[in-house]
Amino acid sequence: MAEYIQYPEKIYTPHLWIREKFLMGMSLSAYIKKQFTPFNVVAGLILLVGLPFIALRFSQGLAAVTNANSDYPWGFILSFGLFAGVPLAAGGYVLASTVYLFGLKQYHPLLRPAILTGFLGYFFAVVYLLIDLGRPWRLPYPMFIYYGPASVLFLVAWHVALYLSVQFLEFCPAIFEWLGTERFRRWAMRITIGATIFGVILSTLHQSALGALFLLAPGKLHPLWYSPLIPVFFFISSIFAGLSVVIAESTLSSRFFKDKADYHYLASLDNLTLGLGKAASVVLFTYFGLEVIGVAHGNHWALLGTPFGYWFLIEILMFVLLPCFLFAFGTQKKKVGLVRFTAFLTITGIIFNRLTVVLIALNWNLPHHEIPYWKEFVIVLTIITIHLLTFRWIVNRMPVLREHPDYKGM
Amino acid sequence: MDLKRRDFLKIIGLSTGSGLLGWVGTANAYVTKPDPHDSAAMLVDTTRCVGCRTCEMVCAEVNNLPEPALLGDESIFEQKRTTETYAHTVVNRYPNPTGEPVYVKTQCRHCNEPACASACLVKAMEKTPEGPVVYHEERCMGCRYCMVACPFYIPKFEWSKAVPAVRKCIFCFERQKEGLEPACAENCPAEALKFGKRKELLEIARTRIYQNPDQYIHHIYGEHEVGGTGWLYLSNIPFEQLGFRMDLGTRPYPEFTKGFLTAVPLVLLIWPALLGGVYAFTNQREQMNNTEKAVSPIKKEV
Numbered sequence: 194m195a196e197y198i199q200y201p202e203k204i205y206t207p208h209l210w211i212r213e214k215f216l217m218g219m220s221l222s223a224y225i226k227k228q229f230t231p232f233n234v235v236a237g238l239i240l241l242v243g244l245p246f247i248a249l250r251f252s253q254g255l256a257a258v259t260n261a262n263s264d265y266p267w268g269f270i271l272s273f274g275l276f277a278g279v280p281l282a283a284g285g286y287v288l289a290s291t292v293y294l295f296g297l298k299q300y301h302p303l304l305r306p307a308i309l310t311g312f313l314g315y316f317f318a319v320v321y322l323l324i325d326l327g328r329p330w331r332l333p334y335p336m337f338i339y340y341g342p343a344s345v346l347f348l349v350a351w352h353v354a355l356y357l358s359v360q361f362l363e364f365c366p367a368i369f370e371w372l373g374t375e376r377f378r379r380w381a382m383r384i385t386i387g388a389t390i391f392g393v394i395l396s397t398l399h400q401s402a403l404g405a406l407f408l409l410a411p412g413k414l415h416p417l418w419y420s421p422l423i424p425v426f427f428f429i430s431s432i433f434a435g436l437s438v439v440i441a442e443s444t445l446s447s448r449f450f451k452d453k454a455d456y457h458y459l460a461s462l463d464n465l466t467l468g469l470g471k472a473a474s475v476v477l478f479t480y481f482g483l484e485v486i487g488v489a490h491g492n493h494w495a496l497l498g499t500p501f502g503y504w505f506l507i508e509i510l511m512f513v514l515l516p517c518f519l520f521a522f523g524t525q526k527k528k529v530g531l532v533r534f535t536a537f538l539t540i541t542g543i544i545f546n547r548l549t550v551v552l553i554a555l556n557w558n559l560p561h562h563e564i565p566y567w568k569e570f571v572i573v574l575t576i577i578t579i580h581l582l583t584f585r586w587i588v589n590r591m592p593v594l595r596e597h598p599d600y601k602g603m
Numbered sequence: 604m605d606l607k608r609r610d611f612l613k614i615i616g617l618s619t620g621s622g623l624l625g626w627v628g629t630a631n632a633y634v635t636k637p638d639p640h641d642s643a644a645m646l647v648d649t650t651r652c653v654g655c656r657t658c659e660m661v662c663a664e665v666n667n668l669p670e671p672a673l674l675g676d677e678s679i680f681e682q683k684r685t686t687e688t689y690a691h692t693v694v695n696r697y698p699n700p701t702g703e704p705v706y707v708k709t710q711c712r713h714c715n716e717p718a719c720a721s722a723c724l725v726k727a728m729e730k731t732p733e734g735p736v737v738y739h740e741e742r743c744m745g746c747r748y749c750m751v752a753c754p755f756y757i758p759k760f761e762w763s764k765a766v767p768a769v770r771k772c773i774f775c776f777e778r779q780k781e782g783l784e785p786a787c788a789e790n791c792p793a794e795a796l797k798f799g800k801r802k803e804l805l806e807i808a809r810t811r812i813y814q815n816p817d818q819y820i821h822h823i824y825g826e827h828e829v830g831g832t833g834w835l836y837l838s839n840i841p842f843e844q845l846g847f848r849m850d851l852g853t854r855p856y857p858e859f860t861k862g863f864l865t866a867v868p869l870v871l872l873i874w875p876a877l878l879g880g881v882y883a884f885t886n887q888r889e890q891m892n893n894t895e896k897a898v899s900p901i902k903k904e905v
């Protein structure tokens with residue numbers, strides 16, 4: 194197993210320091226040579242096509258790269274990046290409360306990757322938002338200049354901003370371990386519980402607020418999705434979304450970053466995956482029950498027989514009930530592979546649900562429907578690529594999938 | 604992880620306090636509610652409109668917008684048009700099964716409690732005490748939530764601009780402040796548009812219906828819809844045949860999110876206490892386990 198970074202007391206020359214912290218212990222030329230992998234070439238090509246599109250959007254306006262129009266104010270970039278991205282980034286608060294609040298310490302190895310995934314998830318949700326906002330440089334307006342507290346979106350803005358900061362603080366110990374600054378690290382560890390509790394509160398509110406945004410569109414959102422319970426739907430689904438992303442992320446990490454993980458992480462993974470799967474199954478079942486209550490509450494049974502009803506049934510049966518059973522079956526029979534597969538299925542389901550709400554069920558009664566322009570997909574793919582590259586950059590350098598030898602068991 | 608109880612309470616106090624301060628006072632004060640009776644309003648009598656599109660023309664003039672296409676050309680009515688960034692009002696023609704076709708002018712309805720204003724997170728859409736719902740471009744972020752919220756699909760976004768804004772009718776607010784009527788009302792040759800106070804216009808509308816019961820549908824669209832709008836419509840054929848939505852209800856839109864917003868302080872209050880309790884509980888259990896382990900070190904870890 195290659196161990197690039199050596200920790201013992203060592204006199205660093207600046208040259209050596211850069212080499213060890215940033216170049217993974219290699220010389221610059223060796224490092225550059227190592228970058229020519231198939232993955233990087235593909236990533237580079239995507240960026241080569243995608244970045245100009247993003248530039249085009251800022252110089253020519255959104256119409257140059259999207260099909261968003263005044264009947265569908267929120268297009269694919271926002272519905273994928275923000276509305277699906279935020280619940281998928283819920284793993285951070287879900288695991289932090291599992292470990293710190295509920296005291297399930299055995300999940301500790303998964304915590305740091307979960308917090309990193311969460312932090313980057315929110316960070317890039319904001320990136321998508323910046324691409325989509327008409328005047329992105331006014332992002333601080335609702336924070337510092339013009340307050341519209343009667344708006345649900347005001348709440349979302351504040352909470353996402355605060356939570357992004359909280360997640361950064363939560364990840365700080367890893368950064369300080371990497372840089373070897375012990376004093377800051379101790380300081381950062383002290384606020385963990387407070388940050389966790391604050392994070393759960395913020396998450397509860399903004400995850401549900403993303404749903405509550407649509408409460409203001411009663412005549413536009415299809416009745417099967419419009420429900421007074423929609424904030425609750427969005428919140429509960431963020432829990433199983435977060436759990437599934439933690440499973441999916443650990444599946445991929447243990448495969449592609451095996452050399453960056455320690456034995457402890459790899460050895461505990463199967464059992465922890467089963468535990469997470471079980472939890473996800475319970476939450477999915479709760480969610481299914483709530484959805485049924487939602488339909489019953491509005492007495493929308495008859496609508497299930499319409500095309501939108503079939504769509505709704507696909508969502509509920511294939512992406513909620515099926516994963517619920519698969520998770521339960523998989524954990525019962527200790528089939529880790531099945532649990533992992535189900536996690537990916539659940540993630541697909543969350544994306545399906547959020548895209549449905551924002552792009553399909555909204556304005557269902559208008560004669561024509563918006564179909565995203567292909568350039569929107571390219572832009573999203575570009576951001577996903579940058580997201581993955583950032584994740585890799587950090588995992589390759591900081592103690593995320595392993596414990597730093599100096600701070601074991603802390 | 605050891606965190607002193609004192610620190611812990613401090614954190615809870617801080618997070619709760621700041622949250623409460625932020626939202627308790629404001630959750631209810633969502634828009635300035637002018638007295639709808641005295642606010643500026645417009646009565647549109649579609650039975651009088653002749654479809655000359657003078658209103659479109661003068662609207663474009665006072666708002667520095669391009670001159671409307673095909674003025675004086677009937678073929679414009681072959682397709683239904685909506686308001687655009689470059690056209691804050693449009694007139695459409697609807698067939699009338701029992702007589703002359705009906706022309707309907709569309710623009711922002713200047714709702715009594717506008718969805719757009721309660722959607723806007725920087726108060727760029729604002730209900731003025733005088734009645735008009737105005738737009739402050741210098742505040743707008745371009746998030747387009749107002750467009751999602753507006754039940755009449757009115758605000759429009761400049762999709763092709765690098766520095767875009769939202770556009771809609773602002774009821775000639777500047778002219779009103781100078782004591783002038785909105786340009787459309789002042790120039791309507793058929794007296795289809797009557798500008799005035801909402802209460803008086805409702806009286807006039809009712810009088811017209813009472814005096815000509817056969818000529819009007821007995822409904823003033825906008826009197827109660829979405830909590831009442833500043834623009835009121837009269838018609839001689841059912842409103843649904845004019846493309847008006849009849850399912851919008853009479854509840855003001857801001858009320859739909861009010862429940863959620865008032866629940867926010869509750870979550871801020873209850874969650875920290877609840878989670879703190881859970882933490883205290885697990886922490887204590889753990890400490891008890893540790894003491895047990897310390898007493899009998901051979902005891903196997905479970």
Ligand code: SF4
Nearest residue numbers: 711712714717719753
């Ligand atoms: S019609 Fe739409 S844009 Fe005009 S005030 Fe009402 S909600 Fe706002």
Ligand code: SF4
Nearest residue numbers: 723743744746747749
């Ligand atoms: S687009 Fe502008 S006016 Fe509309 S809600 Fe967003 S910030 Fe407010």
